[in-house]
Amino acid sequence: MVQVKLFDCEHEKDLESEINSFLWTIDEDNFVDIKFNVATMNEGQDGQIYCFSAMVIYNK
Known part of the structure; x- marks a missing residue:
């Protein structure tokens, strides 16, 4: 099943960090x-x- 995860930050480095942390959780x-x-x-x-x-966008 295709899923999405949304991120919203005031600083680009914060966004980068949040996305990288999430990517570690998926295959x-x-x-x-x-x-x-x-x-x-x-x-x-x-x-x-x-x-x-x-x-x-990722597959669950």
Whole structure:
């Protein structure tokens, strides 16, 4: 059965760490793909807010 796992972080290194930790829990043969996205939002004088997200597709 095909499954997805979603990840959402404010920092790219946090996203990398979370995905790597998850990938250790699944068999390499069950890995299908990763879809990645970055979104930004302008917060006026406070600067920009970044949202790094990914979806890992795998077989269970």
